[in-house]
Amino acid sequence: MKKKGTPPTVSEVARAANVGTTTVSRVINGGERVSPKTLAHVQRVIDAMGYRPNQAARVLKGHRTKTIGLVIPSIADPFFSSCAEAAQAVAQANDSLLIVTASHNDPHSELENLNILISHRVDGLIVAPANSQSEGLRELLKSLSLPVIAVDRPVADALVPSVVSDNFKGARFGTQHLIEHGYKRIVCLTGESTLFTIHERMRGYRAAMESAGRAATLNTSVKDYRSAEYAIQSMLSGPNPPDALFTLKNSTTIYAFEVLQKLNVSIPKTIALLGFDDFELASTVRPSISVIQQPVEEIGRVAAELLFEQLLGIRSVTTQSKVKRARLVTLETRLIQRNSCGCSPSN
Amino acid sequence: MKKKGTPPTVSEVARAANVGTTTVSRVINGGERVSPKTLAHVQRVIDAMGYRPNQAARVLKGHRTKTIGLVIPSIADPFFSSCAEAAQAVAQANDSLLIVTASHNDPHSELENLNILISHRVDGLIVAPANSQSEGLRELLKSLSLPVIAVDRPVADALVPSVVSDNFKGARFGTQHLIEHGYKRIVCLTGESTLFTIHERMRGYRAAMESAGRAATLNTSVKDYRSAEYAIQSMLSGPNPPDALFTLKNSTTIYAFEVLQKLNVSIPKTIALLGFDDFELASTVRPSISVIQQPVEEIGRVAAELLFEQLLGIRSVTTQSKVKRARLVTLETRLIQRNSCGCSPSN
DNA sequence: AGCTGATTGGAAATCGTTTACTTGGTTTTG
DNA sequence: CAAAACCAAGTAAACGATTTCCAATCAGCT
Numbered sequence A, B: 001m002k003k004k005g006t007p008p009t010v011s012e013v014a015r016a017a018n019v020g021t022t023t024v025s026r027v028i029n030g031g032e033r034v035s036p037k038t039l040a041h042v043q044r045v046i047d048a049m050g051y052r053p054n055q056a057a058r059v060l061k062g063h064r065t066k067t068i069g070l071v072i073p074s075i076a077d078p079f080f081s082s083c084a085e086a087a088q089a090v091a092q093a094n095d096s097l098l099i100v101t102a103s104h105n106d107p108h109s110e111l112e113n114l115n116i117l118i119s120h121r122v123d124g125l126i127v128a129p130a131n132s133q134s135e136g137l138r139e140l141l142k143s144l145s146l147p148v149i150a151v152d153r154p155v156a157d158a159l160v161p162s163v164v165s166d167n168f169k170g171a172r173f174g175t176q177h178l179i180e181h182g183y184k185r186i187v188c189l190t191g192e193s194t195l196f197t198i199h200e201r202m203r204g205y206r207a208a209m210e211s212a213g214r215a216a217t218l219n220t221s222v223k224d225y226r227s228a229e230y231a232i233q234s235m236l237s238g239p240n241p242p243d244a245l246f247t248l249k250n251s252t253t254i255y256a257f258e259v260l261q262k263l264n265v266s267i268p269k270t271i272a273l274l275g276f277d278d279f280e281l282a283s284t285v286r287p288s289i290s291v292i293q294q295p296v297e298e299i300g301r302v303a304a305e306l307l308f309e310q311l312l313g314i315r316s317v318t319t320q321s322k323v324k325r326a327r328l329v330t331l332e333t334r335l336i337q338r339n340s341c342g343c344s345p346s347n
Numbered sequence C: 001a002g003c004t005g006a007t008t009g010g011a012a013a014t015c016g017t018t019t020a021c022t023t024g025g026t027t028t029t030g
Numbered sequence D: 001c002a003a004a005a006c007c008a009a010g011t012a013a014a015c016g017a018t019t020t021c022c023a024a025t026c027a028g029c030t
Helices: A010-017 A021-028 A036-049 A055-060 A078-093 A107-119 A135-142 A167-180 A196-211 A225-237 A250-262 A296-312 A317-325 B010-017 B021-028 B036-049 B055-060 B078-093 B107-119 B135-143 B167-180 B196-211 B225-237 B250-262 B296-312 B317-325
Strands: A067-072 A097-102 A124-127 A148-151 A162-165 A186-189 A217-219 A244-247 A272-276 A290-293 A328-331 A334-336 B067-072 B097-102 B124-127 B148-151 B162-165 B186-189 B217-219 B244-247 B272-276 B290-293 B328-331 B334-336
Touching: A010 A021, A010 A036, A021 A036, A055 B055, A067 A078, A067 A107, A078 A097, A078 A296, A078 B078, A078 B097, A097 A107, A097 B078, A107 A124, A107 A135, A124 A296, A148 A296, A162 A167, A162 A296, A167 A186, A167 A196, A167 A244, A167 A272, A167 A290, A167 A334, A186 A196, A186 A225, A196 A217, A225 A250, A244 A250, A250 A272, A296 A328, B010 B021, B010 B036, B021 B036, B067 B078, B067 B107, B078 B097, B078 B296, B097 B107, B107 B124, B107 B135, B124 B296, B148 B296, B162 B167, B162 B296, B167 B186, B167 B196, B167 B244, B167 B272, B167 B290, B167 B334, B186 B196, B186 B225, B196 B217, B225 B250, B244 B250, B250 B272, B296 B328
Parallel strands: A067 A097, A067 A124, A124 A148, A148 A162, A162 A328, A186 A217, A186 A244, A244 A272, A272 A290, B067 B097, B067 B124, B124 B148, B148 B162, B162 B328, B186 B217, B186 B244, B244 B272, B272 B290
Antiparallel strands: A097 B097, A290 A334, B290 B334
């Protein structure tokens, strides 16, 4: 075990072992075409010197960097960190590393991050685009020669394959579920948002209401506790108050829940609550909150798998068409029935 | 904007711009010693060709990889993902990328991850050691020539600088707080754990109880809802039931909360609850749960800052001694008073 | 013994960038 | 007016691993 200083190189190892660099290289890469005893000897020297091949040199010779990039709005966000965890696992299974950067939903920062990652010669990229329409992003993607997968939000025109959960169907199903359980006045709440996901969910809500012959009521002004309080209070004191709330994102769900608790409105007796997207403690609060759950880790996993599939099979035309076929992977959501919408399971 | 194919190189750019490679290189790196008009011209060509320098080649010439590695138990864990987010931000500010890997608290996997990162020639490492004592880790660290910072859990003998929150003081303070507010029988609950953090917290609880002349009661068997139910129920039906619970980790806090709710035990009237470590919805449940909060992002931030400090200032002896002085950075926790332990703030 | 053929090991080119050293041309100055 | 100083820009040699080709060795044959 060597102490400090500059890391040893192949030739140093070769000299120490009294062999050529070729032999050392072969030992490193599986030991083909090397006699068992030299192999053992060289391996011993390698271990003794604490030698580790320099990836940069390897990459320079035209090899993979064994590195993929992930650009997400925030690392701390539970949704994206679960995604990242799953993607990292797949990367590891494919002998690769995952580099994570946060765009904070800023298209400019996103572009910068992507450029840096490309400069580092990552083998592929997974991106949750800050903005599906962003011209900068689209231009970059067009000029790119490496595989890219979008997650959570597709890029306009399916420029790259995307993996998303079925926000539309999920929201429609959730709304239908409320309708079927007899709720008469179902109001949809969310923070004002231009995000693709929220947009799809609103569409799903509207579709379900429409096909049931109901009037859709959407309130997109719930940004914080205050606005939630205002919105809910005025609805309750107004004419024709809602008997069910469908909240389209976690923060909105939480605000609504808090407000209802504070106002001593009984859930689900007076008002039912159904949230889109699950969060750790939706099951812990009393009453526990029913939600439409997204297959979070699956999104990250499938995206990474798709990426490596593309990475490993660039040769065959068959693969290309296969990839072309799957420009948009839509993963199913499911309803987690808890106690907040009058459709209690066992407990 | 070039279409696809292999990425352009310096010499290609040089040829296209009718200059030497040196000039191109100079333009890339700030444009010193290049006339304004050639600079502009070369820059134009670079943009036109979509040229991006190959980091691998740059690294090979002995430069930083502008890359740091982070090895944590889990990426999806809120604590560590916040850490990661903060570390990434610092990395970005230092023009570097963050590579994240998950060890799942397995020392073997941890070692493997570290080796891979080292092979990729990361400039430095941040690790949350799976096991402070691990011989493999200690040996690796000793043989290493790059800066490493430990987070959350120090490495034995302060082999590398560590950034941790003050688990001992936090737990002692929390316990003292409960004592001061008149709770007579304060029981400490946690999952059985050999983790450094939990150990420190137990030590803190014991210290506080001891110096108050109380008998410490620790139950380390709360691993899931079932075991929590059993533990709490038997304590409640036994002689001398507790009037306060101090839970040492989030999962334990949640289980205890759920069980108390289920048993219709009033919080904090019958039993008070204080948790160690904060989580998003501790403030949302009713009653909201008071906790000892760790400076989560600060840990990640300080660790990364320390790393870059070491990375940038290897020259001066002053800096070395400064680093030596700060082998263990202990960050203060604070008590977040909510409604679960009889010491309610305003609401 | 000498030849064949398989097997193992080595020398050298290569990847794309940086950088020490030159070159040629201009400007300043004694 | 010549010499010194200066500046932009180019040439070529690294960096460390892979890889192609070639050389050497040795066993097994005839």
